[in-house]
Amino acid sequence: MTMSELPGAVGAAPGSPPPGVPRKGTRPRVGAMRRSEARTGIALISPTVVIVLVVVIAPLLWSFSLAFQRIRLINLRDAGIIGEYSFDNIIAVVNYPGFLEVVLTTLTYSVLGTAGSVTLGLIAALALRRTFRGRGLVRTFMLLPYVAPMVAVAMLWRTLLDPQFGFINHWGQELFGWDDPIGFLSNSSTALATVIVFEAWRQFPFAFIFLLARLQAMPGELEEAARVDGATVSQRFRHIILPQLLPTIAVLAVLRFIWTFTSFDEIYLLTRGGAGTEVISVRVFDFLTGRGDIGLASAQAMMIAVILVVLVGIYFKFTAKRQQDFQ
Amino acid sequence: MTVLSESIPSTTEHHAHPPRGHGFSRDRLETGFFTIARRVVIVLLLIITVFPFYYMFLLSIRPLGDVLRNPGALWPAEFDIGPYVEILLPVTDGGQGFGSFMLNSLILAGGTVAATLLLAIPGSYAVSRLRFFGRRQVSVLFLAVYLFPSILLAVPLFVFFTRIGLRGSLIAVIIVYISQTVAVSVYMLRNYFETIPVSLEESAALDGCSRLGTMWRISLPLAMPAIVSNGLWVFMVAWNEFLFALLFLVEDRDRWTVSLGLSQLTTGSLDVPTTVLMAACVLTTIPIILVFFVSERLLTEGLTSGAEKG
Structure with missing residues (x-):
């Protein structure tokens, strides 16, 4: 930070590449330099670390x-680290009506939503791989569903899919001869499929950008x-690109x-968890705000x-060997 | 293994019968098919990505009666800017007060951008340039925070801010937003700092510049494109955020953000007409689209190219 440290700074970086072997005579100065560097580093990073530790x-x-613990919003004053611990909340959550259905819905939604968005992203990346006129603009347009505010696109989809005045039902009846309008988001036979399609549409650009970048970095020789x-x-x-x-x-x-x-926003905004689309995060929200039961929501x-740690753990256990091969 | 054993016969087979000369070889058939398929796919993708947003805008400028009679129209027969007037006017004048929601979102997003950059610029510089104890652990911690789902934080943060009486204040929401963005910002800016040649900073040091002076005069200007695009990214995150705005601010209409206000327009008490709803969607989306187009260009511009010449 001061002028006196500078010769050390210049000497240390390019002059002596192996950091463990300082030149004779310069050692005390390099040591002091390293200590001041470490001090500055910690000083610069600590506000961020503190925020992350405190708020995450x-x-x-x-x-x-x-x-x-047994805590409700009403008796919040008693909430603390020390309290009466019990497994009551866990038992209550598991015995709560529809627990298994909610877990299964969440799994179906995430597996199919992930598969849909990655597949659509892959198709888009392959289609836009070769250059053509206006590709840059098309590529930018592809990202619209991903960057637009979630609430706006959810409201837009609800309007498009509205059974009475929706665009999709209007043309479905006009062009495909649907007898009755379909309540895509209110009918339990279509609601889950609809939110999965929404998820694939909303999130495919994420997969698209990464896969396109990877495709373009691929050497052409092979x-x-x-x-x-x-x-x-x-x-x-099949044999070269994939x-x-x-x-x-x-x-x-x-x-x-x-x-x-x-994810919470998508389902909450499209269906409020109705018509068989209730996922775990919506249930957390309902326990917290609807019932005001903090313990239950936390559980x-x-x-x-x-569930997430177990599933991701299983995944990494199965792919650990393959990961090593790639590295 | 299976890939190899499958692919070998097919290639040798084609060696024996080269595609050239065969009028209807599989190769020509496939090439033709995929050339057409690619165009069809691009057109379909454009329809599914652009059309919904066009339709959003279309509904917002059509008169309500016209929309209800013919929801399938693809272009406006008449124009009506009434929905924009209704959505923007303050509640006292019979509108929905969306202007104040936009102002709240602007304050929140602006505050989050300023605070995040203030924390992330020095932090990312430290992680990329300075050697200190725990540097690696910090990077791992930040990456973990990036993957961290916000629903897991919803309950404890809700309880904590209720307890200290700050829930419902914009400052509490800004603190939460900072925690959501700062780790990723450090990560993104660090990656950019690493592309800036250290030799530039060494030259500055040789010329007698202190470390913080170097950071201020050399590294910061060079990292400007990354800092600006990172700031715009933070802005988008804060402007779009919904869950914490809903949990913290829903009770006081004066503090609603655009996302929260928009979501509340369709709940029982405030059932607004479709055209007004779509006008609100347009007003929510436009700032993001503008920011997105600006930051996309910035991201592709590299300012360091040629900086090391001579």
């Missing part, structure tokens, strides 16, 4: 403690060699699964974390 890590740990050898388009995709994309697809699938499994939220 501490609440998470506290949430685990709340899950084992594919060209296969082409010369007579491999057709589909064979080149194997190179698989690591990216795997990472995208895990990320999207985690985020879809815990239900903890269930999300536990």
